[in-house]
Structures are given as structure tokens and as C-alpha cells.
Amino acid sequence: MPHPTRRHLLCGAAAIALVAALPAVADGHGPLKVAGIYTVPVEQQWVSRIHKAAEAAAARGDIEYTFTENVANTDYPRVMREYAEQGMDMIVGEVFGAEAEAREVAADYPDTAFLMGSSFKEDAALPNFAVFDNYIQDAAYLSGIIAGSMSESGNIGMVGGFPIPEVNRLMHAFMAGVREMKPEATFQVSFIGSWFDPPKAKETAFAMIENGADVMYAERFGVSDAAQERGILAIGNVIDTQADYPETVVASAIWHFEPTLDAAIAAVKAGEFTAADYGRYSFMDRGGSSLAPLGTFEGKVPQAALDLVAEREAAIKAGDFAVDINDDEPTSS
Known part of the structure; x- marks a missing residue:
């Protein structure tokens, strides 16, 4: 070794x-x-x-x-x-x-x-x-609201590393956010069995896009690359990668x-x-999590989604709204 x-x-x-x-x-x-x-x-x-x-x-x-x-x-x-x-x-x-x-x-x-x-x-x-x-379910939920508003098909692809609590809870929160805007949304969920294997994450994302996903949840590196190559949108996780994918990454849940x-x-x-x-x-x-600025997608996200994000974020910070913490392994719809 x-x-x-x-x-x-x-x-x-x-x-x-x-x-x-x-x-x-x-x-x-x-x-x-x-x-x-x-x-x-x-x-x-x-x-x-x-x-x-x-x-x-x-x-x-x-x-x-x-x-x-x-x-x-x-x-x-x-x-x-x-x-x-x-x-x-x-x-x-x-x-x-x-x-x-x-x-x-x-x-x-x-x-x-x-x-x-x-x-x-x-x-x-x-x-x-x-x-x-990283209990950033609050920001993941808000990013889901934006994803739901930007998806035309309501078919969302989600690629994670391992189905452990810290990944599962973020996926569930994101899915709950999507359903705020698209109650009938469907999800394709897959785990690549690695924390760092961009090629495998990319191939997994390609398969989901072929199966109709028009927004990808990029829990792992490699997913946004697939979205960019196929001309669909992606939502980031933990860090803001929009500078690298200015026409692809709409929003990201950031961990501080x-x-x-x-x-x-x-x-x-x-x-x-x-x-x-x-x-x-x-x-x-x-102050441990936040939603990244919309940046290149400023003015491109439906106002109804922005209004709900602002309302929920204020309520979360005030302690008047709690995002559910669900550590169970998520599954495809």
C-alpha cells in the first residue's frame, strides 16, 4: 500500500x-x-x-x-x-x-x-x-423546489455515492422540495458504491438521461458532466460548481x-x-448550510418557485418550518 x-x-x-x-x-x-x-x-x-x-x-x-x-x-x-x-x-x-x-x-x-x-x-x-x-437537508429541500420548477417532464435522476444516512437524508429532502412544485414527479435513484468515481457517476447519469430524466441531482462528481453533455440541467450538492457548468447547474445546496x-x-x-x-x-x-446564488440562472427560475424558496428559507431560519430528516435509503419511483 x-x-x-x-x-x-x-x-x-x-x-x-x-x-x-x-x-x-x-x-x-x-x-x-x-x-x-x-x-x-x-x-x-x-x-x-x-x-x-x-x-x-x-x-x-x-x-x-x-x-x-x-x-x-x-x-x-x-x-x-x-x-x-x-x-x-x-x-x-x-x-x-x-x-x-x-x-x-x-x-x-x-x-x-x-x-x-x-x-x-x-x-x-x-x-x-x-x-x-452534514445535516444540510434544509438547503437540499430548497434546491429541490428549484429543480421541480425547472423540470418539464417531472422525471428526475439522482446519483449518490453510498446509501448511508448523510446521503439518504439529503436525497429525501431534495425529493420533498421537488414535489412542492411537481407533486407527481418521478425519481430514478442509483448509488455508485464509491465516494469518488466521476466516470462511473457520469455513466450512471447518462443511463438516467436516456430514460427520460431532464434534471439531475448531482450528489457525486461526474453527474454534472453528463448533464452538460446531454444539454439538461443539474442541481449541485455540498459545493457550488456553477462556475464550471454555467449553463447546467441551476442551484446547489452548500455545506459550511x-x-x-x-x-x-x-x-x-x-x-x-x-x-x-x-x-x-x-x-x-x-449558518451550516445555504442555497447557492442563482448566478447564471438569475431571471430563469419561475417566480413561484423563488417566492416559495424565500418563504420557506425565512421560516426555517425562524424555527417555524422543519425539513424532515429521513435517513432511510431512497428508491426509484
């Missing part, structure tokens, strides 16, 4: 507070030493948002940040141990494919804070291991990891980091 790629980034200090277990780090003096461990390239949608937030925290002097990308699930525990042995104050990453092993490592390093993307919940018996997930990471940094600095679920920081009312 080749040694994982390493890249590095350093900076300076600051912070505030949140929950309870680890000792205060250097009494607030100096930046936290933070390591990121990622199973895919940092350019991949989901991981890019964590990486971006960490770079921002490093740039303002709150943390010193280093990371390893392209780590196989089987190698993940070893890399966790390496960083813990190096004296990292906090390790952030995603353990969807190594849940049990990652928690075993965390138990061996009680003075290290672990903030991990996970399909499971926190465990009070493991106080230094907190979980998060900064609220999650900043809360964890504050907790570690205050000596109050403990087992907790940080998923709530991805909600729209916490």
Missing part, C-alpha cells in the same frame, strides 16, 4: 467555549495542533468543506493544521495513531468505513480530541470522541463546516470538549 500523500499548513492563536472532559490546551496560549485525515482527495466535495474550514481557522491563527488525504479505510486507524502520538490536540476526519476501529484508537488517547464524521452517535463512555455529519469546527476548537481550548453530536451546526439556522 503506498504511503498516503501529506500536505502541511501552519499559523497562530485565539477562542471561546462549549461542553466537558479534556484539559484546557496550554491555558489558551498558542494555536491548537489539528490534523485532518481524509479517505479521498481534499478536492472531493464533502472533504473540501472540512479542509476549507480548517484552512480558514489556520489563517486566522486559531490552529496549526496538517492533513493526510487518500487514506484507505483499512489504514485509517494507523494514521490516527500516528497523529495522536505526534501530540495533536484535535484530529478531524470521517470514519464511515472504520467506525469501530476509530473509536478503539480514540480510547487509547484520552487527551486527544477526535471530531469525526460518522453515521453513528456519540458514546458517553468515550468522552473525547465527538461526531458530526466552519460553525462545526469553530465550536469544537472553542470547546478544546476551554477544556470542555466531550462526546457530543455536532450535527446541529450544519443546520441552516446555525
Whole structure:
């Protein structure tokens, strides 16, 4: 197995507070030493948002940040141990494919804070291991409203990575949004069994387009390429790719990891980091998600959809409307 790629980034200090277990780090003096461990390239949608937030925290002097990308699930525990042995104050990453092993490592390093993307919940018996997930169902729902208004056939294609909760809930929210404008809409749903395989996602999308889909939900890279080549529309997920597909990507549900990471940094600095679920920081009312600007599609989306998006977004932020969180695997209509 080749040694994982390493890249590095350093900076300076600051912070505030949140929950309870680890000792205060250097009494607030100096930046936290933070390591990121990622199973895919940092350019991949989901991981890019964590990486971006960490770079921002490093740039303002709150943390010193280093990371390893392209780590196989089987190698993940070893890399966790390496960083813990190096004296990292906090390790952030995603353990969807190594849940049990990652928690075993965390138990061996009680003075290290672990903030991990996970399909499971926190465990009070493991106080230094907190979980998060991208709960951006609010923005996914709003993007669905736009998709429904832009589809002529009501036939929507949806290509995902794996049918795990963090993907399923976004798909269901998107579908609920589509039905606001197209109650009789039908959906083609498929999972490619990979977090990063653009060619496979593209081929899957082509098949759906051949089967009548006129709007694609691009949960994975490669889907928007297929939509662009076939001259249909796409809806983005986690990041805004409209600049790369100006005539294709109408809207995107954006994940902002900064609220999650900043809360964890504050907790570690205050000596109050403990087992907790940080998923709530991805909600729209916490600034953890948003709908990307329409950009090149300004003036092209039906006003009825824009009015409903504005109404629902205001209600979500005010706590008067809640998007359903459904983690069950979605299926084709």
C-alpha cells in the first residue's frame, strides 16, 4: 500500500467555549495542533468543506493544521495513531468505513480530541470522541423546489455515492422540495458504491438521461458532466460548481463546516470538549448550510418557485418550518 500523500499548513492563536472532559490546551496560549485525515482527495466535495474550514481557522491563527488525504479505510486507524502520538490536540476526519476501529484508537488517547464524521452517535463512555455529519437537508429541500420548477417532464435522476444516512437524508429532502412544485414527479435513484468515481457517476447519469430524466441531482462528481453533455440541467450538492457548468447547474445546496469546527476548537481550548453530536451546526439556522446564488440562472427560475424558496428559507431560519430528516435509503419511483 503506498504511503498516503501529506500536505502541511501552519499559523497562530485565539477562542471561546462549549461542553466537558479534556484539559484546557496550554491555558489558551498558542494555536491548537489539528490534523485532518481524509479517505479521498481534499478536492472531493464533502472533504473540501472540512479542509476549507480548517484552512480558514489556520489563517486566522486559531490552529496549526496538517492533513493526510487518500487514506484507505483499512489504514485509517494507523494514521490516527500516528497523529495522536505526534501530540495533536484535535484530529478531524470521517470514519464511515472504520467506525469501530476509530473509536478503539480514540480510547487509547484520552487527551486527544477526535471530531469525526460518522453515521453513528456519540458514546458517553468515550468522552473525547465527538461526531458530526452534514445535516444540510434544509438547503437540499430548497434546491429541490428549484429543480421541480425547472423540470418539464417531472422525471428526475439522482446519483449518490453510498446509501448511508448523510446521503439518504439529503436525497429525501431534495425529493420533498421537488414535489412542492411537481407533486407527481418521478425519481430514478442509483448509488455508485464509491465516494469518488466521476466516470462511473457520469455513466450512471447518462443511463438516467436516456430514460427520460431532464434534471439531475448531482450528489457525486461526474453527474454534472453528463448533464452538460446531454444539454439538461443539474442541481449541485455540498459545493457550488456553477462556475464550471454555467449553463447546467441551476442551484446547489452548500455545506459550511466552519460553525462545526469553530465550536469544537472553542470547546478544546476551554477544556470542555466531550462526546457530543455536532450535527446541529450544519443546520441552516446555525449558518451550516445555504442555497447557492442563482448566478447564471438569475431571471430563469419561475417566480413561484423563488417566492416559495424565500418563504420557506425565512421560516426555517425562524424555527417555524422543519425539513424532515429521513435517513432511510431512497428508491426509484
